[in-house]
Amino acid sequence: MFIGYTWRLAVILCLIVMLLVGIMPRIGATQPASVVTYVRRDAIIDSYHLYLLDVNYRLSMRLTYFDQSNTQPAWSPDGRYLLFRAGGDFNFTTGRNRTRRIFQMNFLTYTQRLLTTNGREVNEDSPSWSPTGRIAYAIYQSGHWDIALTHPNSAQTQLVSASPAQSYMNTPANEHTPRWSPDGTHIAYLVGGDFVNEIALADANGMNARILTTGMRVLAGEFDWSPSGTHIVFTSQRDGNIEIYMVNIANGALINLSRHPREDFYPKWSPNNDEIAFISTRNGGQHLFIMTMDGGNIRQITHGNMSVSHVNWSPDGQWLVYSAAPTYRYNRYLFVISTDGGQPRQLTFSSDDDFLPIWKPK
Numbered sequence: 001m002f003i004g005y006t007w008r009l010a011v012i013l014c015l016i017v018m019l020l021v022g023i024m025p026r027i028g029a030t031q032p033a034s035v036v037t038y039v040r041r042d043a044i045i046d047s048y049h050l051y052l053l054d055v056n057y058r059l060s061m062r063l064t065y066f067d068q069s070n071t072q073p074a075w076s077p078d079g080r081y082l083l084f085r086a087g088g089d090f091n092f093t094t095g096r097n098r099t100r101r102i103f104q105m106n107f108l109t110y111t112q113r114l115l116t117t118n119g120r121e122v123n124e125d126s127p128s129w130s131p132t133g134r135i136a137y138a139i140y141q142s143g144h145w146d147i148a149l150t151h152p153n154s155a156q157t158q159l160v161s162a163s164p165a166q167s168y169m170n171t172p173a174n175e176h177t178p179r180w181s182p183d184g185t186h187i188a189y190l191v192g193g194d195f196v197n198e199i200a201l202a203d204a205n206g207m208n209a210r211i212l213t214t215g216m217r218v219l220a221g222e223f224d225w226s227p228s229g230t231h232i233v234f235t236s237q238r239d240g241n242i243e244i245y246m247v248n249i250a251n252g253a254l255i256n257l258s259r260h261p262r263e264d265f266y267p268k269w270s271p272n273n274d275e276i277a278f279i280s281t282r283n284g285g286q287h288l289f290i291m292t293m294d295g296g297n298i299r300q301i302t303h304g305n306m307s308v309s310h311v312n313w314s315p316d317g318q319w320l321v322y323s324a325a326p327t328y329r330y331n332r333y334l335f336v337i338s339t340d341g342g343q344p345r346q347l348t349f350s351s352d353d354d355f356l357p358i359w360k361p362k
Helices: 002-021
Strands: 035-042 047-054 059-062 070-075 081-086 101-106 111-114 123-129 135-141 144-150 157-159 175-180 186-192 196-203 218-225 231-236 243-248 254-256 264-269 275-280 287-292 306-313 319-326 333-338 341-346 353-359
Touching (some): 035 070, 070 353, 135 175, 218 264, 243 264, 287 306, 319 353, 333 353
Antiparallel strands (some): 035 047, 070 081, 081 101, 175 186, 186 196, 196 218, 231 243, 243 254
16 A cells, blocks of 8 residues: 555656656647646535646646645746645634645655744735745734745744834734735735735835825735836726726826726736736626737737636746636636637636636746
């Protein structure tokens, strides 16, 4: 029995290595040669786990086996490590929600460990990896969420501390969902609640923080840095309608990019800095669109009766991976499509719910 288990483990490790270094046989030369991680929800037992997917070979491999929800994958800049959040689901044995903790997975050794030495009752959320190697995340203690920093090879963590007069970070307000600028010199994060917030900006050490938007009612999680690091695009409920705005981080100037009476949301900036992918209901259904960074040249990418919910650009900016479900159905599948449109290629076929695809860095 032990030998059989060892043999299966060796096969799994070999497949993972082949996926990560790119030597797995490819199907279709016109498709991108990349790896994606995503979340799968088991509809029967309501559990969430991370999977690894070769986009061309359409081979999925389960990564997490904790008896709790595993979500929020975040790749390291070199693609050797993956952060994820485990916990947060209801524990029927204790009658309480499980503590949320962030884990780090090493793809060279296929080992997983807690990222920090925070206490068992401290909740952690929304890990974000800096291009310079630091990690920012949200930590819940003393009745509110704060922003903390740590390093990937150290279990020690440190709150970013500053007086309220100098910084909005680690004040009685909830600060959460940190995201690093492309050059690692700034952290953007949300101030507010579970649904609507304002965007704040701070230096990499948490100092010189300031509120970047006021009265914009930014939807939780829906903001993205431009690759140039000069702007942030986000979803807003400012006027009661869901629209996509862009803010200049230097002067706070705002532009309504979508300008449409229907809902436009989930903006994602292309790696080439010139286009923004987003989801819209403007032509019926819930489809994927692309516009230029000034809100012009809008073109529809997906069609039919599939409802799109998440989207991400390939590292080369030529492809989009997204999750979508047939109309009136809950379970989603993953698809890949060229940024020029055309016929999408289905990547997953499970009866469970697949969503939140994240491309592995080059």
